[in-house]
Amino acid sequence: MIEVREISKRYVDILALNKISFTVDKGELFGIIGPDGAGKTTLFRILATLLLPDDGSARVNDWDVIKQYKKIRKNIGYMPGRFSLYQDLSVQENLEFFASIFHTSIKNNYENIQTIYEQIAPFKNRKAGALSGGMKQKLALCCALVHNPEVLFLDEPTTGVDAVSRQEFWESLIELKNKGMTILVSTPYMDEASLCDRVALMQTGRIMEINAPEAIIQKFSKKLWAIKADNTYHLLKDLQSFQHIDTCFPFGENIHVTLLHGEADMNDLRKYLQEKQHQELTITTILPVIEDCFMDLMTEDILH
Amino acid sequence: MENKIVQPVITAESLTKKFGHFTATDAITFQVKKGEIFGFLGANGAGKTTAIRMLCGLLMPTSGNASVAGFDVFTQTEEIKKNIGYMSQKFSLYEDLTVKENIRFYGGIYGLSNSGLKEKTEILLSKLKLKNEARHLVKSLPLGWKQKLAFSVALIHEPAIVFLDEPTGGVDPITRRQFWEMIYEAAYCGTTVFVTTHYMDEAEYCDRVSIMVSGKIAVMGTPDALKKGFSVKTMNEVFLKLAR
Amino acid sequence: MFAFIHFVKKETYHIFRDKRTLLILFGMPVVMIILFGYAIRNDIGRSDLAVVDEAHDAYSAKLIAEINASAYFDVVKVLPNEASIDNSFRKEEEKIVLIIPPHFGQHLFQPQTGKAQVRIVADASDPNLATSLTNYATAIINTFQGHISTISQPPLAIIQDVRMLYNPEMKSVYEFVPGLMALILMLVSAMMTAITITREKETGTMEVLLASPLPPALIILGKITPYILLSFINALLILGFGNFLFHVPVHGSLILLLAESVLFILTALSLGILISTVAVNQQTAMMISLGGLLMPTVVLSGFIFPLSSMPVALQWLANFIPAKWFIIILRDIMLKGNGWGYVWKETMVLLIMTLFFILLSIKRFKIRLS
Numbered sequence: 001m002i003e004v005r006e007i008s009k010r011y012v013d014i015l016a017l018n019k020i021s022f023t024v025d026k027g028e029l030f031g032i033i034g035p036d037g038a039g040k041t042t043l044f045r046i047l048a049t050l051l052l053p054d055d056g057s058a059r060v061n062d063w064d065v066i067k068q069y070k071k072i073r074k075n076i077g078y079m080p081g082r083f084s085l086y087q088d089l090s091v092q093e094n095l096e097f098f099a100s101i102f103h104t105s106i107k108n109n110y111e112n113i114q115t116i117y118e119q120i121a122p123f124k125n126r127k128a129g130a131l132s133g134g135m136k137q138k139l140a141l142c143c144a145l146v147h148n149p150e151v152l153f154l155d156e157p158t159t160g161v162d163a164v165s166r167q168e169f170w171e172s173l174i175e176l177k178n179k180g181m182t183i184l185v186s187t188p189y190m191d192e193a194s195l196c197d198r199v200a201l202m203q204t205g206r207i208m209e210i211n212a213p214e215a216i217i218q219k220f221s222k223k224l225w226a227i228k229a230d231n232t233y234h235l236l237k238d239l240q241s242f243q244h245i246d247t248c249f250p251f252g253e254n255i256h257v258t259l260l261h262g263e264a265d266m267n268d269l270r271k272y273l274q275e276k277q278h279q280e281l282t283i284t285t286i287l288p289v290i291e292d293c294f295m296d297l298m299t300e301d302i303l304h
Numbered sequence: 305m306e307n308k309i310v311q312p313v314i315t316a317e318s319l320t321k322k323f324g325h326f327t328a329t330d331a332i333t334f335q336v337k338k339g340e341i342f343g344f345l346g347a348n349g350a351g352k353t354t355a356i357r358m359l360c361g362l363l364m365p366t367s368g369n370a371s372v373a374g375f376d377v378f379t380q381t382e383e384i385k386k387n388i389g390y391m392s393q394k395f396s397l398y399e400d401l402t403v404k405e406n407i408r409f410y411g412g413i414y415g416l417s418n419s420g421l422k423e424k425t426e427i428l429l430s431k432l433k434l435k436n437e438a439r440h441l442v443k444s445l446p447l448g449w450k451q452k453l454a455f456s457v458a459l460i461h462e463p464a465i466v467f468l469d470e471p472t473g474g475v476d477p478i479t480r481r482q483f484w485e486m487i488y489e490a491a492y493c494g495t496t497v498f499v500t501t502h503y504m505d506e507a508e509y510c511d512r513v514s515i516m517v518s519g520k521i522a523v524m525g526t527p528d529a530l531k532k533g534f535s536v537k538t539m540n541e542v543f544l545k546l547a548r
Numbered sequence: 549m550f551a552f553i554h555f556v557k558k559e560t561y562h563i564f565r566d567k568r569t570l571l572i573l574f575g576m577p578v579v580m581i582i583l584f585g586y587a588i589r590n591d592i593g594r595s596d597l598a599v600v601d602e603a604h605d606a607y608s609a610k611l612i613a614e615i616n617a618s619a620y621f622d623v624v625k626v627l628p629n630e631a632s633i634d635n636s637f638r639k640e641e642e643k644i645v646l647i648i649p650p651h652f653g654q655h656l657f658q659p660q661t662g663k664a665q666v667r668i669v670a671d672a673s674d675p676n677l678a679t680s681l682t683n684y685a686t687a688i689i690n691t692f693q694g695h696i697s698t699i700s701q702p703p704l705a706i707i708q709d710v711r712m713l714y715n716p717e718m719k720s721v722y723e724f725v726p727g728l729m730a731l732i733l734m735l736v737s738a739m740m741t742a743i744t745i746t747r748e749k750e751t752g753t754m755e756v757l758l759a760s761p762l763p764p765a766l767i768i769l770g771k772i773t774p775y776i777l778l779s780f781i782n783a784l785l786i787l788g789f790g791n792f793l794f795h796v797p798v799h800g801s802l803i804l805l806l807a808e809s810v811l812f813i814l815t816a817l818s819l820g821i822l823i824s825t826v827a828v829n830q831q832t833a834m835m836i837s838l839g840g841l842l843m844p845t846v847v848l849s850g851f852i853f854p855l856s857s858m859p860v861a862l863q864w865l866a867n868f869i870p871a872k873w874f875i876i877i878l879r880d881i882m883l884k885g886n887g888w889g890y891v892w893k894e895t896m897v898l899l900i901m902t903l904f905f906i907l908l909s910i911k912r913f914k915i916r917l918s
Contacts, residue, residue, distance in 0.1 A: 036474035164347055
């Protein structure tokens with residue numbers, strides 16, 4: 001459905017995209033995971049036919065993004081990163097307008113947006129500018145869906161949105177996917193990766209890894225521990241100065257630790273931490289999450 | 305930590321702000337101790353921003369009481385402003401000034417002396433490993449560095465309290481953790497940290513958190529206590545249970 | 549067409565929900581025309597008048613008495629000769645002088661010996677005041693002529709020679725209306741379109757519009773259509789106020805005048821679109837509009853400063869200012885009552901300019917971002 005081959009894009013002195021390649025199958029929910037500056041927005045704009053790549057090629061629904069841009073524009077739903085509705089128009093007016101520019105009406109495609117629309121329907125006469133962040137994003141999604149597109153491009157739809165609204169938004173996406181929609185979505189929130197069929201982990205214009213979230217986690221070869229003590233800051237400082245430490249990152253209430261020689265260094269670490277008199281110390285072996293993998297890939301990247 | 309009784313640096317009692325008929329914050333009551341990292345969470349539109357603005361002396365409360373760093377939010381807003389630092393994801397540094405110019409500007413508006421400024425600038429630059437970039441425009445720095453610099457600048461006048469409004473939005477996971485290390489360090493040195501975030505794992509880094517739901521503080525306590533109270537494993541679940 | 553109608557509808561919502569813009573849109577023309585009109589208002593009370601009486605006969609005395617008896621003038625001074633007028637004007641003692649040359653009475657009744665003349669010299673540094681004063685003075689002299697004519701046949705004739713000192717062109721409120729019209733239409737049409745298009749860029753909505761099947765030309769057309777109508781209403785407003793408050797006439801064809809206004813509105817709109825293709829945000833659009841359009845329109849169009857007294861280079865530059873041509877057209881139609889035959893050349897210039905700007909904006913308007 002989406003095919004990206006060796007795409008590069010440079011702005012004056014920054015290489016925003018560096019030979020990006022991936023494919024998305026029909027009906028897949030594909031996530032582009034990465035922080036700001038990874039190149040997510042540039043990638044979306046190229047796929048939405050709004051930017052020309054310097055190099056490489058891309059096809060959406062087997063149409064070329066450069067030559068057949070008109071066909072693509074008719075058949076995609078695009079929600080840019082910055083919130084893109086008219087603040088001074090009501091919910092209803094926004095939706096009607098976006099339907100009209102695709103030569104359709106809300107009625108024609110109502111079943112498409114029904115489940116999401118019902119959540120915002122109570123506010124349909126309210127100005128979009130007066131909606132809460134979560135509601136705005138739902139409305140924007142409705143607007144991107146109102147012409148029944150074949151592919152959805154959602155650039156950071158959940159950024160700055162609270163955890164509850166984010167969860168609801170993802171429930172809507174999964175529902176759409178189950179109806180057969182192909183969705184390409186980007187997010188800086190690593191925990192959202194597990195909701196995708198496959199993800200690409202991006203950092204400074206490069207894709208570090210593409211795979212199903214479980215497969216990425218399985219690939220994590222090191223042994224990972226979660227360590228907890230009464231004073232996290234002291235624990236972190238002490239861990240950082242431990243001689244066999246590989247990585248140590250605060251993670252929720254714990255600190256996630258990998259050691260240079262894995263299991264072999266663990267006894268030394270236990271002794272070391274006891275010497276430092278940490279109270280309520282617990283050390284457990286854990287399975288990594290996507291964020292661990294992302295940081296691992298980042299550190300590897302820096303080393304190379 | 306030591307077992308002495310620590311005076312609260314922020315107290316709010318039934319602090320309320322109404323805009324017309326709409327009550328943005330509805331009689332919130334809480335205390336924050338010196339050196340504490342206090343997570344101030346809530347859904348979009350729950351009233352966090354209004355509360356922070358009142359505490360920073362930028363918005364007059366409708367009713368209730370509050371004091372920040374020992375100063376009253378109704379009558380002593382100028383003193384409050386001198387004793388707090390503020391940083392947000394949206395506004396922090398001037399992109400078209402260099403790193404050094406930004407530091408000197410913020411030091412200047414908080415009344416640092418010329419020699420004090422020079423010294424502070426040197427310390428900051430070497431601590432952030434930005435010595436080579438001192439003369440670069442801020443806009444040329446990666447986002448993570450900007451945020452670290454912004455945080456240091458917010459602390460330049462050694463305020464009693466620093467307010468951080470979503471300081472780590474969009475920052476990569478490693479830099480995000482380095483940022484939190486800086487927060488820990490500041491708290492360890494006695495600065496009270498008042499922080500909002502949408503990353504629920506960051507809520508766990510806080511000593512205590514409060515979660516606001518439609519203008520009121522729904523729950524408050526240590527992350528452990530909250531998780532136990534709701535019998536769940538993560539703060540995210542606490543948040544979801546509360547807000548739904 | 550369906551999408552286009554909805555686009556215009558949406559654009560109209562934007563305009564009517566933004567009360568501040570609406571106020572600028574309709575408030576500004578009214579305020580400006582009132583300001584300009586009254587700043588150069590032309591009704592006055594009694595004024596001082598000096599005479600240079602070189603005739604010293606019964607009829608010159610009679611004329612002076614008649615002027616003094618009128619509701620408009622007090623004859624305050626008798627000056628010895630014409631040369632002293634300048635000095636008197638500079639001291640601002642009076643604004644108008646009546647000169648009666650020698651043998652006034654004799655010429656009046658014996659035309660074969662010469663023509664009876666009077667000369668009126670006015671200080672035109674305040675042009676409106678000067679026009680009014682000379683108008684009153686000539687009216688009184690005409691009346692006087694009528695009075696004495698009843699006692700003789702054939703009718704007596706006094707030749708009046710009116711001279712304006714310091715502002716021979718005599719610009720008046722009449723002439724400000726065409727300039728004001730050019731200025732306001734340029735401001736409203738060009739700046740407003742530039743801003744409304746860049747606003748969509750700023751809020752990111754342009755991104756969605758571009759990624760939709762709407763042709764870019766339709767996006768632009770949809771955005772400017774309501775502004776064509778608004779600008780047209782503005783033009784009517786200015787004409788109406790000018791006529792109602794200050795009796796500014798439209799001597800020529802009103803239809804032709806309105807058609808020319810529509811053409812100029814299109815020129816301004818195309819300039820606005822051109823600006824929006826360059827500017828990335830509303831602030832830049834505003835700066836370019838003010839610096840690149842408003843200033844030249846005020847300075848180089850002949851609106852305030854007469855082009856004829858400018859250096860050649862500036863006069864040459866003024867040819868590229870659309871407002872210059874529009875003002876010429878307006879003055880021709882409104883004040884001189886000229887028809888199509890007189891203004892077609894200027895109209896062609898405007899038309900070519902408009903086509904050029906439209907082509908250039910189409911060329912510059914991208915189907916993609918940056």
